[in-house]
Amino acid sequence: MTASPEDAIAAVIDAGHRAAARGWVPATSGNFSARVDAARMAVSATGADKGALTRDDVLVLDIAYPRHERASAEAPLHAQLYRDRPETGAVWHVHSENAVLVSLRHGGAGAVPLAGLELLKAFRGITTHEAEIRVPILPNDQDTPRLAAQASRHILEDARLWGYLIAGHGLYAWGTTPAEAWRHLEAFDALFSLHLRSTGGHK
Ligand SMILES: [Zn+2]
Numbered sequence: 001m002t003a004s005p006e007d008a009i010a011a012v013i014d015a016g017h018r019a020a021a022r023g024w025v026p027a028t029s030g031n032f033s034a035r036v037d038a039a040r041m042a043v044s045a046t047g048a049d050k051g052a053l054t055r056d057d058v059l060v061l062d063i064a065y066p067r068h069e070r071a072s073a074e075a076p077l078h079a080q081l082y083r084d085r086p087e088t089g090a091v092w093h094v095h096s097e098n099a100v101l102v103s104l105r106h107g108g109a110g111a112v113p114l115a116g117l118e119l120l121k122a123f124r125g126i127t128t129h130e131a132e133i134r135v136p137i138l139p140n141d142q143d144t145p146r147l148a149a150q151a152s153r154h155i156l157e158d159a160r161l162w163g164y165l166i167a168g169h170g171l172y173a174w175g176t177t178p179a180e181a182w183r184h185l186e187a188f189d190a191l192f193s194l195h196l197r198s199t200g201g202h203k
Pocket of ligand 1: 031
């Protein structure tokens with residue numbers, strides 16, 4: 001997928017607004033990016049209120065070297081997904097309550113198993129509720145290039161992987177288009193909510 005820089009920026013702004021409306025990006029957390037072309041991504045700047053994102057809060061960065069004085073510390077995690085998965089069109093990262101709770105519950109096991117649910121068909125490539133997916137949980141790390149290297153192992157290992165968790169932190173979800181990335185993000189959040197409630201850990 002390629003997009004004009006303006007279309008990629010508009011997709012980032014839209015995702016930020018929608019995630020904020022869900023309460024998934026409290027206190028300026030979360031990051032949103034969309035691919036422009038083989039070499040560039042549009043990505044939200046550090047410190048921006050995602051519910052009030054404007055054109056000025058979105059940077060166009062090189063995926064090989066995502067540096068900018070206003071770049072988020074998590075820009076390397078976005079860039080790495082575009083490098084490892086050429087089909088990636090958008091990456092949405094949120095600190096939603098369900099993602100954080102499930103990451104804490106299963107952090108020790110290193111993954112959340114999800115199986116036997118109709119909603120699994122929301123993920124690209126899954127056509128039956130009889131599927132099982134394991135969402136990896138990485139230990140949190142303030143060294144984000146190192147964290148990106150950890151994520152890369154899982155991404156390259158499992159071609160059906162559309163998201164991972166970072167323990168006590170949040171969720172990265174992606175897709176081949178902005179709309180598909182949003183569908184995956186919503187599916188993960190709903191599946192995590194079901195998982196927490198069905199295993200007795202919901203608040
Ligand atoms: Zn984060």
